[in-house]
Amino acid sequence: MLFHVRMDVNIPRDLPASEAAEIIAKEKAYSQALQESGKWRHIWRIAGQYANYSLFDVKDNAELHELLTGLPLFRFMKIEVTPLLRHPSSIRTDDT
Amino acid sequence: MLFHVRMDVNIPRDLPASEAAEIIAKEKAYSQALQESGKWRHIWRIAGQYANYSLFDVKDNAELHELLTGLPLFRFMKIEVTPLLRHPSSIRTDDT
Amino acid sequence: MLFHVRMDVNIPRDLPASEAAEIIAKEKAYSQALQESGKWRHIWRIAGQYANYSLFDVKDNAELHELLTGLPLFRFMKIEVTPLLRHPSSIRTDDT
Amino acid sequence: MLFHVRMDVNIPRDLPASEAAEIIAKEKAYSQALQESGKWRHIWRIAGQYANYSLFDVKDNAELHELLTGLPLFRFMKIEVTPLLRHPSSIRTDDT
Amino acid sequence: MLFHVRMDVNIPRDLPASEAAEIIAKEKAYSQALQESGKWRHIWRIAGQYANYSLFDVKDNAELHELLTGLPLFRFMKIEVTPLLRHPSSIRTDDT
Amino acid sequence: MLFHVRMDVNIPRDLPASEAAEIIAKEKAYSQALQESGKWRHIWRIAGQYANYSLFDVKDNAELHELLTGLPLFRFMKIEVTPLLRHPSSIRTDDT
Amino acid sequence: MLFHVRMDVNIPRDLPASEAAEIIAKEKAYSQALQESGKWRHIWRIAGQYANYSLFDVKDNAELHELLTGLPLFRFMKIEVTPLLRHPSSIRTDDT
Amino acid sequence: MLFHVRMDVNIPRDLPASEAAEIIAKEKAYSQALQESGKWRHIWRIAGQYANYSLFDVKDNAELHELLTGLPLFRFMKIEVTPLLRHPSSIRTDDT
């Protein structure tokens, strides 16, 4: 089941640089593991923003919530979720 | 080059049903031809809305504009465009 | 899987009264059949508004979309969908 | 009498972790006691958000206010209240 | 139980003047009867607007909804409802 | 002359509790003195909010401003003012 | 007593040109008579808009409302009113 | 050339009181000197707000910017600028 997610990141200025770097590294590993698993289908950077549009393919709302709240940067993010489905004009067989 | 596009469709009530059906059929053919060409990479329906999130892969802004204003439903759409780029955490080799 | 839905209804003034009455009667029957089936768990009127908050329990996003776009009043509605999940403090066993 | 309530929680970063944990534990106990009493009919987590949609069944506006301002997390919440009533299409006998 | 209500009126231009006048006369009678009954405690005009702020004192949400949807001008109004209660600093004995 | 005022209070977390309590006590006394004088006609709590709707009856805009900026909590408030007048449907003789 | 007023004019396309011209002429005469009387102190056009910022000097809210609702273009206007007072830094003796 | 300016002031709580008082005194002197020169034609307090509506008469956009960024309180202000011109219905000979 597909979900469109927008994530806006805002790391507070007073977070020590080393701590920020560590969280960002964990975030990257976390994201790439989920991409490898197929659950995080796409991630694109939005030009000029510390933000991304992503596409998740999960079992249900609960799994989506678990993945998003597990993001190492979650507490510094504003997140918007939109449920998607196959578009009747899509030519893709995997609904995406 | 990738662009994120949201399209909201609002067909006026006084458009004759046959005319509406014809435009919608043209829209589908137009969309599928662009999907086949690779320029319209993805199209997803937004749950509960007559709207979609789409991903375009075009040469430049001008080509994107030409494709969007060529949509048979263009005059009944509200369109929002967001320029995208490869996310540094993406594992995809085709930037998507 | 649970979804929170807000529906705002706006029936155009120039819709003939008999046609409006017929659509509203169909809407009621449609809603009650879905409530009986358990897919439309709750519907509450919002005080002072021609609007409701509803709770759907469906298999996936696609089923939700099918149910919503099948509403006899769909073309006169503004709809907002929010995916929900079991709250960790909930005492209910059916996640609702 | 039914009320729809949205609660968005935002715990400040500088709140000591132990203090936060204590407040969250109290919040859970407080919520579950009210659920047991029937006054807090439903609570659902919103996917991807530290937020919930809830349904309260209270005697009057004053009781609702007393319950909400008594929330251990109240000072870290943004709260929106919407008064509800039985929908004419509802099939439930307890107005919900 | 007290509710704060804002009503914005927008009578369509194509409503025949005689029909508009009749509805407005009915609205005034309806409002004054409810004021006499004590259920519509206050009504104030907002300067420069075809709008009012009102205060209702009703048994519950359902009665408020019944009174508001019964307004002769209801279909030409945008209505916002806010539930109120006695303020701890109020010196009034009737909670208003 | 009547004015509708909405006040939203937001006391900063780092204000010492004793200082906050003192300001709140002064606020209550200030409000009640103005209510006694007839200048602050009504004050109602908004359910679920640290906010109120109030009605002032003052000589002119300048007096309203003086009263509002004199509020002990003024520096922690967001205030919105709307000028009111007698509604043509009102049955009250004192314009309220 | 001073009020700041913003007026946005939107004359419907289907209003006959002669009728529009007549209303606009009446509006000008109405405005200039009130300017002569001193009640409409200032009127400025907003660049690029069919809109103005105005300053009224009236006895009270009721008089302001009477003047604004008497505008020949009133039914085609969106109006916003802000109550003003003498600024403590003003060097003018007439409070403006 | 005339400009309409809205200024909202928000002095941070942690600014020492003596420093705030000094800046406010400078602001008043700065404003009054510009009023004397005719460049700052009007300043009015907005009722209930730490804000003002002002009218500037300057040579060009650059001069307006210079005057506004020179305000002692500039770094604590939110400023909105609207370019104005003589209204065709104005009876004033000095375009104001």
Add this chain to the structure above:
Amino acid sequence: MLFHVRMDVNIPRDLPASEAAEIIAKEKAYSQALQESGKWRHIWRIAGQYANYSLFDVKDNAELHELLTGLPLFRFMKIEVTPLLRHPSSIRTDDT
């Protein structure tokens, strides 16, 4: 003097095609004449929108207003004006 202008065009569906074509042709000639004169320095299409960002270089606010309200499409446009000036980091000698 420089102004940034955003124009959003919305031609009503019931405008006869020949009339629309005539207005659009006049708009183009009008725009190009002003571009030749140097008063309309730039015009760019916004991707996916029937809208443009433009830059005007005019004597004053009044001239800008005259040029904008003279647009053949003016009555079908929503226009936003922002006054600009030379940026201190600009390397251009003509302030642009």
Add this chain to the structure above:
Amino acid sequence: MLFHVRMDVNIPRDLPASEAAEIIAKEKAYSQALQESGKWRHIWRIAGQYANYSLFDVKDNAELHELLTGLPLFRFMKIEVTPLLRHPSSIRTDDT
């Protein structure tokens, strides 16, 4: 390829003045180098704001993102990007 960019700058009060001055000096050099290269075609100050409208001419979205996130003031900026293209009425040969 052209992009319209709005940048709003907000330097935190607690940034040491010398550090701020150093960043601002770097920002100016960075901007002027990009202007010299032709990639940052225009930069204009918005009157009364610590903000600018800019025009970039870059190879693609990725280059735009690289230039913007490389801004010395980037972490203190709010940035909005709009993709542009040649307007059909433009008389310029370089698409601008």
